[in-house]
Amino acid sequence: MLNAEQSLRALLDEGTAKGSLVPGAKLPTERELVQRLSAPRSAIRRALDVLEEEGLVIRQVGRGTFLSELAQRRADAPADTSPAEIMQVRLVIEPPVAALAARVATQADLDRITICLDSGGASDEFEAFESWDAKLHRAIAEAAHNGLLMNMFDVMNTARSLPVWGSLKRRTSTPERRRCYHAEHTAIVEALCDRDPDGAEKTMRTHLDNVADNLLGRR
Incomplete structure (x- = not known):
């Protein structure tokens, strides 16, 4: 079973692969992520903290959380790299x-x-x-x-x-x-x-x- 961070990463990977998430796109709210990922709000916040520290998302007070350009580059990484x-x-x-x-x-x-x-x-x-x-x-x-x-x-x-x-x-x-x-x-x-x-x-x-x-x- 995936933890909240792994589930959130999978959600971002799926979105970027399908094109529904592009750099600058707004992510679902914490409340929506709690419901979608079936995880406690505290776990969602910790997962977002980790992704923000890694530069994958950008959080703006009062506006929300947005996908960064780095997240798109990671999604585009060649799958055959050894x-x-x-x-x-x-x-x-x-x-x-x-x-x-x-x-x-x-x-x-x-x-x-x-x-x-x-x-x-x-x-x-x-x-x-x-x-x-x-x-x-x-x-x-x-x-x-x-x-x-x-x-x-x-x-x-x-x-x-x-x-x-x-x-x-x-x-x-x-x-x-x-x-x-x-x-x-x-x-x-x-x-x-x-x-x-x-x-x-x-x-x-x-x-x-x-x-x-x-x-x-x-x-």
Whole structure:
């Protein structure tokens, strides 16, 4: 049985695939989502919080919740993209982005990154850890303050929403590996806070190499 967040994602995916939801389209109200998804209002609000943090929806006080352009790009992600291709692109993009972030991140950026790091470290369950993992990597990309790079990152990151990626991550995830990833995340964040571009790039590359090894059975 799907939880509220999974059900809401499925609703958005179905709408964007059919063309009934386009960037800027208004989503049903919380009350309507409660009825449609048979979920408590508190769970719907938490799910909307997660989607807003990921940039998939835009919430405007007094107006409602709207689909973002990023959500459409994710829906358009090629279904035949493989985990190996995803990791190849991540290794090309994310280490240099981390180096740039180490140079230009504001203190607010670093605070947001640290919150993601700490929240991931405190997450014992697979779903929660994966959610904070994605938020951490996106927060690092945002800290580079480069719109073109951010667009490239989001296009690359669309593939992480594909079923083949999620099922492989779940199948290869263990508490020990999550602890290892958290230690690697910590090293990345420490380099960012130290304003060490070389260290940020190196630790990010080491982390992604380890993720690729675990996902693709290279060790």
